[in-house]
Amino acid sequence: AQSVSQHNHHVILSEAASLELGCNYSYGGTVNLFWYVQYPGQHLQLLLKYFSGDPLVKGIKGFEAEFIKSKFSFNLRKPSVQWSDTAEYFCAVPRGSQGNLIFGKGTKLSVKP
Amino acid sequence: EAGVAQSPRYKIIEKRQSVAFWCNPISGHATLYWYQQILGQGPKLLIQFQNNGVVDDSQLPKDRFSAERLKGVDSTLKIQPAKLEDSAVYLCASSSGLAGHEQYFGPGTRLTVT
Numbered sequence: 001a002q003s004v005s006q007h008n009h010h011v012i013l014s015e016a017a018s019l020e021l022g023c024n025y026s027y028g029g030t031v032n033l034f035w036y037v038q039y040p041g042q043h044l045q046l047l048l049k050y051f052s053g054d055p056l057v058k059g060i061k062g063f064e065a066e067f068i069k070s071k072f073s074f075n076l077r078k079p080s081v082q083w084s085d086t087a088e089y090f091c092a093v094p095r096g097s098q099g100n101l102i103f104g105k106g107t108k109l110s111v112k113p
Numbered sequence: 114e115a116g117v118a119q120s121p122r123y124k125i126i127e128k129r130q131s132v133a134f135w136c137n138p139i140s141g142h143a144t145l146y147w148y149q150q151i152l153g154q155g156p157k158l159l160i161q162f163q164n165n166g167v168v169d170d171s172q173l174p175k176d177r178f179s180a181e182r183l184k185g186v187d188s189t190l191k192i193q194p195a196k197l198e199d200s201a202v203y204l205c206a207s208s209s210g211l212a213g214h215e216q217y218f219g220p221g222t223r224l225t226v227t
Contacts, residue, residue, distance in 0.1 A: 103155025
């Protein structure tokens with residue numbers, strides 16, 4: 001069965017620090033991978049997605065993620081975080097061919113100004 | 114364009130009572146999802162519609178939960194009777210297609226069952 005695991009529950013960083021949030025998946029079909037973000041008081045929204053091609057995917061607000069097939073990983077990175085990146089981040093994979101998603105438990109990121 | 118609308122935003126009920134949530138997806142989006150998000154966890158799919166037909170309801174507790182999307186536009190999710198463990202945020206999302214299409218989420222309804 002498909003599954004997603006996120007390694008970090010809560011990450012605290014200072015502004016300008018580099019960020020890497022871990023995501024590992026177990027999925028038997030065509031690999032589509034997603035990162036969603038929920039800023040405080042806002043809706044869950046798509047940050048970036050991988051379907052095929054270049055394993056390094058760039059998303060909004062300077063985020064990127066690298067799909068490493070051999071490690072079943074899709075880690076999220078940002079070279080220099082800002083206070084406005086404070087949010088909860090979710091990794092997700094499709095449950096099947098219908099498009100609905102399995103989400104990880106989420107990682108809460110707190111950035112200190 | 115208007116986003117996904119949900120109401121109410123908050124609801125407090127006692128166990129064994131019934132409750133209903135409403136969702137209006139983005140105009141033109143054929144696919145509608147209901148997710149349940151319990152505190153400290155990621156969203157979990159309850160039911161997925163394509164137009165007015167059910168695509169996936171394998172994780173819906175059908176003894177107490179029901180959902181409909183009669184005209185292929187807005188949708189209602191109902192819980193009857195509610196249990197304490199149903200306390201969660203209920204998220205509605207919509208997309209223009211199935212696999213691979215971005216899902217747009219509403220603000221959610223926070224349900225507290227006492």
